[in-house]
Amino acid sequence: MHEMSLATGVAELVEAELAKAAGRRLLRLAVRVGTLAGVEIEALRGCLEIIAETANWGTAELLIEPEPAAAACLDCGAEFAPRPADFRCTACGSGHTELRRGQQVYVDWLEVDDGD
Numbered sequence: 001m002h003e004m005s006l007a008t009g010v011a012e013l014v015e016a017e018l019a020k021a022a023g024r025r026l027l028r029l030a031v032r033v034g035t036l037a038g039v040e041i042e043a044l045r046g047c048l049e050i051i052a053e054t055a056n057w058g059t060a061e062l063l064i065e066p067e068p069a070a071a072a073c074l075d076c077g078a079e080f081a082p083r084p085a086d087f088r089c090t091a092c093g094s095g096h097t098e099l100r101r102g103q104q105v106y107v108d109w110l111e112v113d114d115g116d
């Protein structure tokens with residue numbers, strides 16, 4: 001499942017961060033989910049909770065928030081929120097646009113207790 005593989009990727013990043021020093025504990029984890037990433041936030045949360053339980057950071061607070069899509073027009077320079085399946089510039093109608101945000105799922109930040 002898509003969400004489970006994403007959750008596994010997030011968990012690997014968390015584990016790498018916790019492994020940097022002994023006794024580190026995850027307190028809070030903020031994950032951003034682009035609205036065009038095709039990911040169900042609640043499904044991703046469920047997967048992360050399962051992994052967190054077995055990985056021993058089940059008490060960490062999981063902040064999973066949507067990141068709105070944003071695109072830029074390469075012709076007129078306007079920034080706009082693309083409509084689903086229609087990335088034409090809302091200012092000039094050009095199809096020469098570039099998606100800047102909204103397709104990614106990533107760890108925005110995490111808060112770790114160093115144990116002392």
Ligand SMILES: [Zn+2]
Binds near residue numbers: 073076078090091092
């Ligand atoms: Zn434009």
